[in-house]
Amino acid sequence: MRGTERFSSLHPVVTVCYFVAVVGVSVLLMHPLVxxxxxAGALSYALYLNGWANMRKTLPGLLVLMLVAALxxxxxxxxxxxxxxYLGDNPITLEAIYxxxxxxxxxxxxxxxxxxxxxxxxxxxxxxxxxxxxPALSLVFSMVLRFVPRYxxxxxxxxxxxxxxxxxxxxxxxxxxxxxxxxxLSVLLTWALENSVDTSDSMLARGYGLPGRTAYTDFRWRDxxxxxxxxxxxxxxxxxxxxxxxxxxxxxxxxxxxxSWSVATWLALGVWTALCxxxxxxxxxxxxxxxxxxxxx
Amino acid sequence: MGVEMRLTWVITLLGIPAALLAGVLFxxxxxxxxxxxxxxxxxxxxxxxxxxxxxxxxxxxxVVAVMTALxxxxxxAFFMIPQFKPGMAVVILSGVGLGRESxxxxxxxxxxxxxxIFGQGPWTPWQMFAYGLSGFLAGVIFSGPAARNQxxxxxxxxxxxxxxxxxxxxxxxxxxxxxxxxxxxDITWASISAIFISGLMFNALHAFASAVFLALLSTLVVEKxxxxxxxxxLFEPVP
Numbered sequence: 001m002r003g004t005e006r007f008s009s010l011h012p013v014v015t016v017c018y019f020v021a022v023v024g025v026s027v028l029l030m031h032p033l034v035x036x037x038x039x040a041g042a043l044s045y046a047l048y049l050n051g052w053a054n055m056r057k058t059l060p061g062l063l064v065l066m067l068v069a070a071l072x073x074x075x076x077x078x079x080x081x082x083x084x085x086y087l088g089d090n091p092i093t094l095e096a097i098y099x100x101x102x103x104x105x106x107x108x109x110x111x112x113x114x115x116x117x118x119x120x121x122x123x124x125x126x127x128x129x130x131x132x133x134x135p136a137l138s139l140v141f142s143m144v145l146r147f148v149p150r151y152x153x154x155x156x157x158x159x160x161x162x163x164x165x166x167x168x169x170x171x172x173x174x175x176x177x178x179x180x181x182x183x184x185l186s187v188l189l190t191w192a193l194e195n196s197v198d199t200s201d202s203m204l205a206r207g208y209g210l211p212g213r214t215a216y217t218d219f220r221w222r223d224x225x226x227x228x229x230x231x232x233x234x235x236x237x238x239x240x241x242x243x244x245x246x247x248x249x250x251x252x253x254x255x256x257x258x259x260s261w262s263v264a265t266w267l268a269l270g271v272w273t274a275l276c277x278x279x280x281x282x283x284x285x286x287x288x289x290x291x292x293x294x295x296x297x
Numbered sequence: 298m299g300v301e302m303r304l305t306w307v308i309t310l311l312g313i314p315a316a317l318l319a320g321v322l323f324x325x326x327x328x329x330x331x332x333x334x335x336x337x338x339x340x341x342x343x344x345x346x347x348x349x350x351x352x353x354x355x356x357x358x359x360v361v362a363v364m365t366a367l368x369x370x371x372x373x374a375f376f377m378i379p380q381f382k383p384g385m386a387v388v389i390l391s392g393v394g395l396g397r398e399s400x401x402x403x404x405x406x407x408x409x410x411x412x413x414i415f416g417q418g419p420w421t422p423w424q425m426f427a428y429g430l431s432g433f434l435a436g437v438i439f440s441g442p443a444a445r446n447q448x449x450x451x452x453x454x455x456x457x458x459x460x461x462x463x464x465x466x467x468x469x470x471x472x473x474x475x476x477x478x479x480x481x482x483d484i485t486w487a488s489i490s491a492i493f494i495s496g497l498m499f500n501a502l503h504a505f506a507s508a509v510f511l512a513l514l515s516t517l518v519v520e521k522x523x524x525x526x527x528x529x530x531l532f533e534p535v536p
Contacts, residue, residue, distance in 0.1 A: 147366030
């Protein structure tokens, strides 16, 4: 993560609400412009966070998925007036192709928002959001995160020891390997369960379960978190109202109709654009500000 | 039943019909996807609330974390072979050895935490629910002997059969249904069968993996869990 990346340094509650909002609206609305903007915002933020070199590995797979999504609908869905041709006995309609394209944009943008989500919402941020709401489950969650790398390290040691007594996991017949692998797992499980007793005794000794305990978090709620929350909340409210009054209504079947091009539509689209591009714009502006403040010796 | 638990049941039992009703009264594009997501999330709520509500002992928490971590590590260790994962086997054995509630929690958290490695996405809630439900049902069906601290008894073969079916039917069907809802605008027999048939091989392989790992692990894991329970008096027997 870049030190100057501003958006992801917001309070985790704000970040989580932001992602829920953008993904939620992208899934709910099938308006082509809403989806296009969402896709542009998600793509630019994913590129901004991960850099072109990393995204180059992700993007081809994503494009294939989007292509499948775009083709899936017209092949299986034959609603709509405008028949373009026939595939076997089944009509391929223009409306179904439009809907397929919209689906592809929706799937692409949701997956790209999740690329950024996975980068921004690290486990400590998740614990900050849920640590006090669901303390027991959050505790299990943080323990699991600690245990997984520990088990991998221990499994390596156990496997090496087993190899020493002639039970090699990496050679021999398929069945012998599976059996030796299970032996490693068996040892690992015993070790893990024995350790769990130590861990829990240690937790009790440190006062687990006493009243008034809170979850530790490194994040503080600052003024800019409030500002961001109000801004995002307001933007979502505008889009939601526009959606309810029908300003963003689009029908695909039987004919492709964009019902409204009123002031409300443009207002909602403008606000939505600002919401989707906010992380990148804030990031770029803050980065420029930071650079200009650096002293150049 | 505590106040919080009652509130949870009210939210779940009123929320699910309300979501379905809203979908019928106010139809919009993608309402199938959205409403089924709400239903899945609401359906998981009582399980989590009951785990939280009874303020589990430190030892239970750690054992649940150990089993979840094993399932996640298993899923991560076999990352190079698609679908051939021991995760489901570990989840099911947690349900058998520790009871239905822990089975659900281990399953749901396995789905959630392993996606920190494999990537979160719109599929996460469905995977969580599928793993959780498989662990829960394993507990409902098989936890008797383990609860009486008798180990697995002679349930080895039934557990393998259950695990294979659960992986194929519960996990496969739920996750494929989520794909249908995500991909298709109209839920037609053609679009459903296209996705289910394309998923058939993956689900069959996944179910085969569960069978193999259950055959190798079931007696062993349940024995160890039972021993731990007897030795430290964890998870008081379910009557």
